[in-house]
Amino acid sequence: MDKSMIPDLSGKVIAIIAPGNMGAGLATRVRAAGFSVRTLLAGRGEATRMRASQAGMQDASPPDIAACPVILSVVPPGRAHVLARELAPALAAAPVKPLYVDCNAVSPETVKVIAETITATGAAFADAGIIGLPPTADGPLPVIYASGEAAPGLAALNHAGLDIRVLDGPVGAASTLKMCYAGIGKGLTALACAMILAAERAGAGEALHAEMERSQKMLLGRLEGSIPDMFPKAYRWVAEMEEIGGFLDEERPESGIYRGMAGFYDRLAGDFDAQGPEIAALKRFLDKK
Template sequence: MSTTIALFGAGAMGSAVGRRLVESSAKVITFLEGRSAVTLERARAAGLVAAPLSAFAEADIILSIVPPAEAQKVADLIAPVLRDSGKKPPFVDLNAISPKTMEKLAAGFASTGAKVIDGSIIGGPPVPGKAGPVVCLSGDLAGEPDLLSRFGLKIRRVKGPVGAASALKMCYAGINKGITGLSAAMLLAAARSGASEALKVELAESQAEHLKRLRHSIPDMFPKAYRWVAEMEEIAEFLGSDDPAALIFKGMAGVFQTIADDRNGSHKLIATLEAMLDEGH
C-alpha cells in the first residue's frame, strides 16, 4: 500500500525534507493556499502535491515544518480538521520551539483523538547523496519512527515525554546558533570601534579553526536570521526567568533581528561582516 505524508511547510527545510520523502516513494501532500510564487515553484520542484487542509486527515502521518513563530498557528489550523475526521493520523511538530510551547501546542489536540509527537530537526536541509539531518522524536512513539526512516529520514528517538525532543533542540541551537550570533555581534562591535583589523589578525593567529567556521556560518545565517529571532526567544523561555542566561538569548534575538532588518534594507552590516571575514584582506 502507498503511504501518504502530509507536510505543512514548503520552505527551504520543509521542501527538502519533502523531496527526500518523495524520492523514497512516499506521496507527499502540502497546503499551499496563499503562498508565494517562489514557494509554489519550490514545492513543485520537490514533487509535493498541493492539497486542501481537509486532505491532511486522510494521510498516514502529518509533519509540521515551519518557522517557530508559526508553529502554534499551524497546529490551530490542523486540530479542527482532525477533530472532525474519522481517521486520526499522528501530528508531528518538528519546529524549533520550547518544551512549554510544545506542551501548549499538544494540549490543543487533546479533544481531537489524534496523537501528538514532539520532534525537532538538527542539521541543515537534506542534500541528495548525504545522510541527515537528524529528526529527533519524543513522546508516545509507536510505528512513526519506522515509517519515517523507511522513507529516507534519519530518525533518533529521544527518551522522555512530549517536550524532550524540543528541549534537545533548544540546547543544541543555543550552542550552535548562539556562537554564530555572539561572534557576529563582536565582529560588528570591532568594526564600530576601529578594532576590526586587529581582531582579524588575532583570530587568524589564535582562533584559526573558529575563524574558518565563522567564514561559513555567518554568511549562511544572513537569509535565515529572520527565522532565528523567534527561535532565540523560545530558547530564552526554555531557560526561564530565573536563569541569567535567558537574557543572553533575548539579546541574541535582537542581534538576528538587526541582521534581518539590514538584509531587507541597506546591507551595511552584512557588508561589514563580509569584509571582516574575507580571506583576501
C-alpha cells in the first residue's frame, strides 16, 4: 500500500459524520480511547445537536473536517453521495489529504461513484460496511469491514476503540458484504411482518403465534426483539432496501423482492409516525402469550 494512504493519527483527532445513533456511538468509543471527534452540525435539529454534545463531538467547518486524517461517513444511504459532493471542495483544497471512509449501506455501484468523487480531490478512499448495533459506552462494538487499496490504513483505528477488519478485495467488497448481511437480517424482518399482518387481518394471528411458539420458538424469540427494534428505524431502511434491489440487478426477480420491501418499510414508517393500525397489530401479535 502507498504510504501516503496511511493516516497520521498522532494528533488523535478524526471526523465522524453524522451524529446519528451509530455515529454518536462510535464517537463515544473513540473519545474513550483519547481521541477528539469533529462533525458537521450546520442545519441539524436540536435532537441531533444534543446527541452530538452527549457524545462529545465538536462542531466543525468543512475545511476543519478535511484537515482530519480520517473521515468516517456514517449517514443514511440517500445522503452518502451528497455528503461526498459537499465535502469535495474542502478536500480538494486541503494541503494534506485525509482518508475518506464511506461506511454507509449503499450498493457496490453506488460506492464506486462516491469513490470517484473523493479520489478526484486527491484524497484516499476506503469502502466500509458496519455490521452490528450502535455501541454504548461499555457495550459490544459493531464490526467495520473495509476494502479497497487504502483500507489497510484504516486498521490504525483499532487503537482508537474501534473494531476494523480489512477485507482482501477492491472498493465494493465491503459494501457487498453489508448488502448481503442486511438483505438477510432486515429481509427476514420484513417477511415476518408481512405474514404476521396477513394472519392478523384474517383472524389467524393467535393460531400463528401458537404454532410458532410450538415449532419455531427460536425464530419467534428473535422476532420479538427485531420487530419492535425496527419500528423507529423503518424510514431509514427504505433506501437501504432500494440499494439492495439495485445491487441484485433489476433484471433478476429477486431484485423485486427488495424493491417491494422498500415500499413495505415506507408504509410501516408512516404507520409508526401516525400510531396506526399495522404497528398496533404487530405489537398485539408479539404480546400474545
